[in-house]
Amino acid sequence: MRITQGTFSYLPDLTDSEIRAQIDYALKQGFAISVEYTDEPHPRNCYWEMWGMPMFDLADAAGAMMEVTACRKAFPDHYIKVNAFDSTQGWESMRLSFIVNRPPVEPGFRLVRQEIEGRSVRYTVECRTAERPESGRG
Amino acid sequence: MNEAAASVDLQALLREANVLDVLDALDRDLVGLQPVKQRIRETAAYLVVSKARAALGLTGAPPSLHMSFTGNPGTGKTTVALRMAEILHRLGYVRKGHLVSVTRDDLVGQYIGHTAPKTKEVLKRAMGGVLFIDEAYYLYRPENERDYGQEAIEILLQVMENSRDDLVVILAGYKDRMDTFFRSNPGMASRIAHHIDFPDYTADELYEIAALMLGKLDYRLDAGAEEALREYIAKRRVQPNFANARSIRNALDRARLRQANRLFASAAPVTRDALQTIAAADIRASRVFTAS
Numbered sequence: 001m002r003i004t005q006g007t008f009s010y011l012p013d014l015t016d017s018e019i020r021a022q023i024d025y026a027l028k029q030g031f032a033i034s035v036e037y038t039d040e041p042h043p044r045n046c047y048w049e050m051w052g053m054p055m056f057d058l059a060d061a062a063g064a065m066m067e068v069t070a071c072r073k074a075f076p077d078h079y080i081k082v083n084a085f086d087s088t089q090g091w092e093s094m095r096l097s098f099i100v101n102r103p104p105v106e107p108g109f110r111l112v113r114q115e116i117e118g119r120s121v122r123y124t125v126e127c128r129t130a131e132r133p134e135s136g137r138g
Numbered sequence: 139m140n141e142a143a144a145s146v147d148l149q150a151l152l153r154e155a156n157v158l159d160v161l162d163a164l165d166r167d168l169v170g171l172q173p174v175k176q177r178i179r180e181t182a183a184y185l186v187v188s189k190a191r192a193a194l195g196l197t198g199a200p201p202s203l204h205m206s207f208t209g210n211p212g213t214g215k216t217t218v219a220l221r222m223a224e225i226l227h228r229l230g231y232v233r234k235g236h237l238v239s240v241t242r243d244d245l246v247g248q249y250i251g252h253t254a255p256k257t258k259e260v261l262k263r264a265m266g267g268v269l270f271i272d273e274a275y276y277l278y279r280p281e282n283e284r285d286y287g288q289e290a291i292e293i294l295l296q297v298m299e300n301s302r303d304d305l306v307v308i309l310a311g312y313k314d315r316m317d318t319f320f321r322s323n324p325g326m327a328s329r330i331a332h333h334i335d336f337p338d339y340t341a342d343e344l345y346e347i348a349a350l351m352l353g354k355l356d357y358r359l360d361a362g363a364e365e366a367l368r369e370y371i372a373k374r375r376v377q378p379n380f381a382n383a384r385s386i387r388n389a390l391d392r393a394r395l396r397q398a399n400r401l402f403a404s405a406a407p408v409t410r411d412a413l414q415t416i417a418a419a420d421i422r423a424s425r426v427f428t429a430s
Binding site: 052053055057058059060061062063064066067 | 261266
């Protein structure tokens with residue numbers, strides 16, 4: 001199941017030159033770039049693992065692309081996203097966030113039904129990657 | 139298109155890139171430095187020719203652009219590096235054309251595992267532009283084999299080789315110490331194609347620089363002060379720790395300070411003329427004249 005989270009997620013995957021162009025746009029706006037990865041793309045999982053520190057004061061997308069490439073190499077089977085973070089106003093907010101890497105096979109989610117008192121049922125959505133043992137999740 | 143007919147107008151390429159402006163500004167704004175200006179013109183010509191060759195589909199690896207600037211302090215290495223970044227940008231060899239100026243402290247960490255992220259962060263900031271490493275020989279400390287500088291050098295070499303399109307590295311420092319540095323780091327020496335040596339300024343050039351600096355600040359020297367400044371330069375040049383244009387700038391800063399004090403001490407209202415003029419006494423009060 002194809003995960004659709006963040007900007008551009010209904011489009012075909014961005015090529016590297018398209019990613020570069022988006023990062024260049026973000027830098028031109030004065031945003032800081034960061035790279036994050038996870039194997040658990042649950043919609044409620046808003047804190048992915050950070051790949052290094054956010055990058056401030058970049059002038060060109062090449063530096064951020066270097067980190068994207070390194071992260072892909074380390075976690076080829078994870079979801080990786082690029083965030084553009086705006087602190088120029090004094091308050092801080094995410095302006096742009098898009099997925100730049102997905103696993104070859106996306107296991108998607110399953111619905112878990114928990115039967116409780118009476119005939120009531122509680123539903124929960126679970127990432128299928130969470131079923132795998134810790135050792136298999138890299 | 140047959141091959142004989144294919145031609146490229148080099149002058150047009152040069153004009154198109156607006157590089158001539160930068161080269162002319164270099165000639166105009168910087169006093170002396172003839173060999174440096176010559177080398178930069180040659181480098182610019184080489185870059186234009188490489189571009190023309192690429193345009194006609196002639197094979198050849200993209201030119202290696204990493205450089206080393208050697209010379210005594212205050213001879214204009216940083217200023218020229220800024221202009222070089224501009225030239226490279228206009229010719230399309232770097233995408234953004236900014237200059238990131240760093241020293242050992244910005245690259246080398248203080249404990250294990252600190253150096254690599256620090257160096258990488260600087261490299262990322264410099265990408266798309268020029269990384270200027272001042273006093274680069276401090277990166278290599280042979281007396282301490284566990285020095286983290288070596289780690290910074292290795293990362294630097296890797297990026298200089300793999301990301302040639304992304305950044306240009308300029309190493310700068312004293313000539314003799316840079317030579318030692320290159321001898322002990324053959325990897326670094328082999329990746330740097332352009333060595334530019336910055337000569338010391340002559341006394342006349344230093345005077346011209348001083349006049350230029352004062353002119354920019356709306357100051358001028360009276361007749362006695364001109365004489366005094368020439369004498370000051372002659373004396374200061376042979377003293378230790380002389381840093382060429384930088385020493386001159388500091389001397390002028392101190393002269394301006396003394397001028398301000400002198401004007402303050404006199405009760406009479408000051409004229410516009412007096413505010414602009416530096417007198418002989420402002421310069422002759424320097425330690426340089428009394429120390430001998």
